[in-house]
Amino acid sequence: MPFIDARQIPDGTELTPDLAIIGGGPAGITLALSLANTPIKILLLESGGMEFDAATQALYAGEETGVHYIALDATRLRYLGGGTNHWGGWSRPLDKIDFERREWLPFSGWPFPREEIEPYFSRAQQLIEAGPFLYDKLAEGELPGPLLPMGKGGLYNSFFQFSQWRGSPEHLPTAFGHRYADQLKRLPNLQLMLHANVTGLRLAQDVRWLDHLDVATLSGRKFSVKPRHTVLACGGIENARILLASNETMAAGVGNQNDQVGRFFADHAIPRDTATLVIFGGEIAGYYKATKDAQGAHFRATISPTEAFRRDRQLLGALITVEQHVELDPLGRATVETASAALGVDAGNGHAYSLGVGLELAPDPDRRLTLGNTRDALGMPRLKLNMTIADGDLTRYREVLNELGRQLLAANTGMLRIDRHTRAEWLSVMDWGNHHMGTTRMHEDPTQGVVDANSQVHGMANLFVAGSSVFPTYSASNPTLNLVALTLRLADHLRGVFR
Amino acid sequence: MRRTRRNFLVVGTGAGIAIAGAVGYEGWRYFAKQYPPTPYDDLLSYLSDREAAKQIGRAFLATNRGFTPANAAAALRKRIGARPISNVLHDELAAGDIVEATHWLLPQTLVGLCALAATT
Numbered sequence: 001m002p003f004i005d006a007r008q009i010p011d012g013t014e015l016t017p018d019l020a021i022i023g024g025g026p027a028g029i030t031l032a033l034s035l036a037n038t039p040i041k042i043l044l045l046e047s048g049g050m051e052f053d054a055a056t057q058a059l060y061a062g063e064e065t066g067v068h069y070i071a072l073d074a075t076r077l078r079y080l081g082g083g084t085n086h087w088g089g090w091s092r093p094l095d096k097i098d099f100e101r102r103e104w105l106p107f108s109g110w111p112f113p114r115e116e117i118e119p120y121f122s123r124a125q126q127l128i129e130a131g132p133f134l135y136d137k138l139a140e141g142e143l144p145g146p147l148l149p150m151g152k153g154g155l156y157n158s159f160f161q162f163s164q165w166r167g168s169p170e171h172l173p174t175a176f177g178h179r180y181a182d183q184l185k186r187l188p189n190l191q192l193m194l195h196a197n198v199t200g201l202r203l204a205q206d207v208r209w210l211d212h213l214d215v216a217t218l219s220g221r222k223f224s225v226k227p228r229h230t231v232l233a234c235g236g237i238e239n240a241r242i243l244l245a246s247n248e249t250m251a252a253g254v255g256n257q258n259d260q261v262g263r264f265f266a267d268h269a270i271p272r273d274t275a276t277l278v279i280f281g282g283e284i285a286g287y288y289k290a291t292k293d294a295q296g297a298h299f300r301a302t303i304s305p306t307e308a309f310r311r312d313r314q315l316l317g318a319l320i321t322v323e324q325h326v327e328l329d330p331l332g333r334a335t336v337e338t339a340s341a342a343l344g345v346d347a348g349n350g351h352a353y354s355l356g357v358g359l360e361l362a363p364d365p366d367r368r369l370t371l372g373n374t375r376d377a378l379g380m381p382r383l384k385l386n387m388t389i390a391d392g393d394l395t396r397y398r399e400v401l402n403e404l405g406r407q408l409l410a411a412n413t414g415m416l417r418i419d420r421h422t423r424a425e426w427l428s429v430m431d432w433g434n435h436h437m438g439t440t441r442m443h444e445d446p447t448q449g450v451v452d453a454n455s456q457v458h459g460m461a462n463l464f465v466a467g468s469s470v471f472p473t474y475s476a477s478n479p480t481l482n483l484v485a486l487t488l489r490l491a492d493h494l495r496g497v498f499r
Numbered sequence: 500m501r502r503t504r505r506n507f508l509v510v511g512t513g514a515g516i517a518i519a520g521a522v523g524y525e526g527w528r529y530f531a532k533q534y535p536p537t538p539y540d541d542l543l544s545y546l547s548d549r550e551a552a553k554q555i556g557r558a559f560l561a562t563n564r565g566f567t568p569a570n571a572a573a574a575l576r577k578r579i580g581a582r583p584i585s586n587v588l589h590d591e592l593a594a595g596d597i598v599e600a601t602h603w604l605l606p607q608t609l610v611g612l613c614a615l616a617a618t619t
Contacts, residue, residue, distance in 0.1 A: 330554070331558060335555050335600075335601060337548055339603070402597065405603075406595060417604070419602065
């Protein structure tokens with residue numbers, strides 16, 4: 001059926017679906033699609049419309065303190081499709097180690113191993129349209145150019161795949177809203193409502209039960225939705241905001257009886273030009289510098305620490321990318337000539353490149369979202385983000401670079417110059433991935449997490465959370481593929497709940 | 500040996516190659532940078548381009564004040580022994596003995612040689 005415009009809903013209306021999904025980003029749309037053709041009557045509430053709208057986007061504005069971070073209304077998009085409206089399509093599954101509890105990493109560990117979401121990767125890969133699920137298996141097939149000889153060591157050639165919306169002009173990454181709009185309209189058990197902002201979760205007298213949702217539009221309409229079950233799928237920032245702001249009955253907010261909601265905010269740190277890579281034997285294969293096609297996949301190589309190396313050295317995820325060609329200064333040229341000659345390697349055709357990276361941060365309870373003192377146009381409290389990055393996060397990456405430098409020299413492949421040293425230097429080139437994670441973390445123990453292993457909010461009988469806000473540790477991998485897989489798992493669970 | 504035309508050509512060509520080689524060698528010696536003898540020439544001979552090595556060494560020494568050439572040379576001789584320098588460096592790399600010099604990650608012995616070059 002056609003999408004509904006919430007601005008046409010009469011004031012005071014009460015809607016009674018079986019399932020309310022709050023948020024029409026990749027998690028919300030995945031959930032709706034995967035519950036298609038079930039007896040479950042679904043209402044998906046999306047704040048935005050089909051396109052960007054400045055007034056709606058302004059609802060995202062907030063305040064940032066601590067380490068410089070992107071403005072909260074610039075780091076995400078509030079219309080159907082959510083973050084997939086501006087993502088780059090970078091995709092990579094979480095590794096086994098990402099799910100493990102590591103003694104040396106406080107707050108680490110998921111309540112289940114990677115095997116639990118592996119069955120969902122194939123379908124998730126289809127939904128994001130990233131071609132066959134190959135990733136590191138790409139190295140076993142034919143590639144357009146040689147792999148970088150890495151020799152033995154802690155780093156290896158690994159791969160990103162990219163979402164490529166087959167039907168779009170220029171094959172842009174799949175924007176879930178536009179890509180799946182027609183399919184969503186055809187679902188007999190789905191109503192999708194645009195311009196519908198959930199402004200509060202209202203609890204029953206028994207505070208374990210979510211009674212209804214307050215919904216408002218920017219045009220001034222107000223109505224309520226009284227679902228049997230609700231899934232919050234508004235992204236890693238807004239999920240926490242709605243829980244915290246729903247504080248009429250429980251002063252700390254819904255699901256926040258243990259002061260966990262909003263803590264452990266995470267993103268991928270992306271410091272630019274961290275190091276210079278010299279390849280002795282000539283130009284590096286093009287698929288390290290840009291996306292290429294092979295084996296049915298749109299892909300790009302990355303250099304990553306192995307799981308064994310990460311365990312051994314107590315390191316976090318890092319996905320190193322080769323960026324631009326750079327010219328060496330005279331000292332750099334002298335160093336390359338001297339080192340290569342001493343190793344017995346000809347570097348006469350050497351090439352130099354700057355390196356980028358996507359870094360995993362260690363979980364930090366003080367990297368946190370809290371409610372601010374100002375309110376948005378709908379009267380909801382705006383958020384305040386306290387952003388942090390620990391010296392340890394940078395030191396760990398530095399160790400990865402040391403190993404890369406050692407390994408390249410040992411393999412007679414090339415050498416490495418570290419271009420950032422002090423914390424100030426690192427922060428001066430710091431960018432962020434806009435991958436919001438961790439604020440409603442998953443943990444079996446309610447004192448250490450917001451949702452349980454089934455993504456159900458601790459202490460709430462009918463409220464679930466979908467998306468990367470439930471990630472307790474984050475990996476360096478981009479979250480979309482993984483959150484879609486996790487949402488498919490949640491859909492299976494909800495089928496059981498409604499049975 | 501009979502004086503045949505063939506023998507004449509063979510001997511002549513050989514002599515020509517020898518003369519060209521000698522001229523080339525002397526020419527290289529004439530044009531190549533000459534360094535006064537140092538106590539470390541046995542070690543500095545491992546460096547293909549001493550001027551380049553000096554640049555690295557100077558930059559390294561600028562932030563490593565405690566470098567003592569004689570002590571460093573003794574340690575380097577012991578470490579290298581009679582092995583080819585590339586073998587020494589690869590063994591170091593396998594053992595993880597790398598240092599950051601002028602922001603480059605380099606085998607320890609190579610940095611030591613460059614630092615020694617910078618002191619000459």
